[in-house]
Amino acid sequence: xxxxxxxxxxxxxxxTASLHEQRLSKKSALSVLASDNLSSTAYAxxxxxxxxxxxxxxxxxxxxxxxxxxxxxxVLLTAIVAVSYGQTLHAYPTGGGAYSVAKENLGVTAALAxxxxxxxxxILTVAVSVAAGVAxxxxxxxxxxxxxxxxxxxxxxxxxxxxxxxxxESAAVFAGPVYLFILSMFVLIGGGLMGYSQGAVAPPAxxxxxxxxxxxxxFLVLRAFASGCAALTGIEAVAQGxxxxxxxxxxxxxxxxxILASLLATMFLxxxxxxxxxxxxxxxxxxxxxxxxxxxxxxxxxxxxxxxxTMGILILAANTSFTGFPRLASIVAQDRFLPxxxxxxxxxxxxxxxxxxxxxVAIALLVLFRGDVHALIPxxxxxxxxxxxxxxxxxxxxxxxxxxxxxxWRLAVNGLGAFATGVVMMVVAVVKFKDGAWxxxxxxxxxxxxxxxxxxxxxxxxxxxxxxxxxxxxxxxHTAVVPVPPGMNKAVxxxxxxxxSISKDTIAVNVNVDNLDRQELQEKxxxxxxxxxxxxxxxxxxxxxxxxxxxxxxxxxxxxxxxITVVLAESVSKRWWHHLLHxxxxxxxxxxxxxxxxIIVTSIPYHLRK
Amino acid sequence: xxxxxxRKHSIRRRLEPLLAGLDPELKFVEVxxxxxxxxxxxxxQKEDQPAILRLDxxxxxxxxxxxLLAAIARQLRAKxxxxxx
Numbered sequence: 244x245x246x247x248x249x250x251x252x253x254x255x256x257x258x259t260a261s262l263h264e265q266r267l268s269k270k271s272a273l274s275v276l277a278s279d280n281l282s283s284t285a286y287a288x289x290x291x292x293x294x295x296x297x298x299x300x301x302x303x304x305x306x307x308x309x310x311x312x313x314x315x316x317x318v319l320l321t322a323i324v325a326v327s328y329g330q331t332l333h334a335y336p337t338g339g340g341a342y343s344v345a346k347e348n349l350g351v352t353a354a355l356a357x358x359x360x361x362x363x364x365x366i367l368t369v370a371v372s373v374a375a376g377v378a379x380x381x382x383x384x385x386x387x388x389x390x391x392x393x394x395x396x397x398x399x400x401x402x403x404x405x406x407x408x409x410x411x412e413s414a415a416v417f418a419g420p421v422y423l424f425i426l427s428m429f430v431l432i433g434g435g436l437m438g439y440s441q442g443a444v445a446p447p448a449x450x451x452x453x454x455x456x457x458x459x460x461x462f463l464v465l466r467a468f469a470s471g472c473a474a475l476t477g478i479e480a481v482a483q484g485x486x487x488x489x490x491x492x493x494x495x496x497x498x499x500x501x502i503l504a505s506l507l508a509t510m511f512l513x514x515x516x517x518x519x520x521x522x523x524x525x526x527x528x529x530x531x532x533x534x535x536x537x538x539x540x541x542x543x544x545x546x547x548x549x550x551x552x553t554m555g556i557l558i559l560a561a562n563t564s565f566t567g568f569p570r571l572a573s574i575v576a577q578d579r580f581l582p583x584x585x586x587x588x589x590x591x592x593x594x595x596x597x598x599x600x601x602x603x604v605a606i607a608l609l610v611l612f613r614g615d616v617h618a619l620i621p622x623x624x625x626x627x628x629x630x631x632x633x634x635x636x637x638x639x640x641x642x643x644x645x646x647x648x649x650x651x652w653r654l655a656v657n658g659l660g661a662f663a664t665g666v667v668m669m670v671v672a673v674v675k676f677k678d679g680a681w682x683x684x685x686x687x688x689x690x691x692x693x694x695x696x697x698x699x700x701x702x703x704x705x706x707x708x709x710x711x712x713x714x715x716x717x718x719x720x721h722t723a724v725v726p727v728p729p730g731m732n733k734a735v736x737x738x739x740x741x742x743x744s745i746s747k748d749t750i751a752v753n754v755n756v757d758n759l760d761r762q763e764l765q766e767k768x769x770x771x772x773x774x775x776x777x778x779x780x781x782x783x784x785x786x787x788x789x790x791x792x793x794x795x796x797x798x799x800x801x802x803x804x805x806x807i808t809v810v811l812a813e814s815v816s817k818r819w820w821h822h823l824l825h826x827x828x829x830x831x832x833x834x835x836x837x838x839x840x841x842i843i844v845t846s847i848p849y850h851l852r853k
Numbered sequence: 854x855x856x857x858x859x860r861k862h863s864i865r866r867r868l869e870p871l872l873a874g875l876d877p878e879l880k881f882v883e884v885x886x887x888x889x890x891x892x893x894x895x896x897x898q899k900e901d902q903p904a905i906l907r908l909d910x911x912x913x914x915x916x917x918x919x920x921l922l923a924a925i926a927r928q929l930r931a932k933x934x935x936x937x938x
Binding site: 722747748750776777778779780781782783784786789790793794797798801802 | 856880882883884885887888892894896898900901902903904905907932
């Protein structure tokens, strides 16, 4: 039943040998890795405008056309980051995320900081983007607002299932919406510029006289810049997910990265310019992008297609995290800083456990914040820029020790990238500190401690299991104890026979919850297993486990060098629902005895035919 | 290793009064012998708390009652079934 459901939802298992077939072309990889980054163009311009208008409450009017140079600065930063990551891809063709690069060049602590920052960012991306996408749906259909948490969870589950089906399948599912969004944005920008040049729209009122520069104005502009830097989130996904590309991976990944950066720059700057030309300002209830679409195309099909594509890309931004998070978690887990289950490929040659973990944490966040995670948006960027900075700084160290041709100019590029992203990180941390950036710092530190603890545990386990100090024990002496019901049956007899085959000291124990006649029980027992003593324990409070576990405890200490094997007779039903008709005593006993060091639990199944 | 019914009965007859003297709620449940034939396991129970007393089987036969009583009481106190002396 479970196997059928699993196969229905995520497909048949894939052969390990077909791993290379799961690799993607540039076009498909772009759809998988670009959604997070490109989706930020749907709100980054609005974030800048909102930050600029925040001063009006204090009587400071900042001209909104400042958004264009601010967007220009962010586009320049995008170019620096993209070219810097291009050098990373050249140097680390097998995957050059912040963790790998920092670990090799800056040490483990820096690497763990980078990993913690990125993992947090991926989780936040899923929560925020899904909530934003669902908010777009509930804006259009307000009656769904009260179900937003359920819708968010449903969206996460759908993206999870698509990703669990495999990289190629998820690329096929998500390519349409991603390319539709790109097309709709270009139509919007092209249509908008053409309309403006033809004078279709009255130019906005001339900007007010600029305010004299003051500390508050500088702070507002920096805040707008920091908010707009949301546009860069997700750009590292290509460097992180380089292994999804077909060979030559390094070249294909670099080309895809440059295409992604170019698309981002064009769409982001284009939106900022349009907002400025059309005099669009953020307003309650309608996004800047929606206002632009409505103004340029009217409330016709193109407008609705643009809105639908925007909603789609916002939800699908989560998809990039489903590629990035499991891969990064797998690399960190291979180094034993995360549970090793996260390192394994699943049935469909994707890191299923990492995906499941990401989905669970994201759903938990969405439930916790009632599907309204706008408060989490400021948390975003500190982690991302920390990862950028560590990655680029690591590359500077890499090129310093490299004798490769061109190492000098590559060092300069990465140095510029490290400097620029480092400065932005500090700006973001300062101006967003009160909005929640401090929480990211705390969370990153907590995750780093967790990573170290996990690693210490694995190290301690390995040391303890090492054969270096192994001393062969003498003869193992053990007692077999068989919990039995009041009546004899085939399953019990099989367990008794098995117990006798492994130990000369076999004891049967019955907990007499029904207060049956002891003499009668003993007589029945003697008829079937006279060689094995039967201990009939009273249970004045009608509990089976308490007297039984205490008896096993007693037996454990009875002979000093004894091991205890608890032999459980279990009848196995033919149909899954038959299991529900039997009590689960064995299951509870196994759970209760699992952590006792001198006790071994063995199940003797009796398979029922009907 | 199972004792003969007669042997079990005689052990029970000997131990039950001793247990009752120590605590009237203490019940004799079962007795068995381990495969080395050195250790006698006596299962007793008070309320829902079972305990297994370990007696040297060879010495048990010739052990004076007072010594046997002291050995049982010591073990039951160690298991917190009887209050400390």
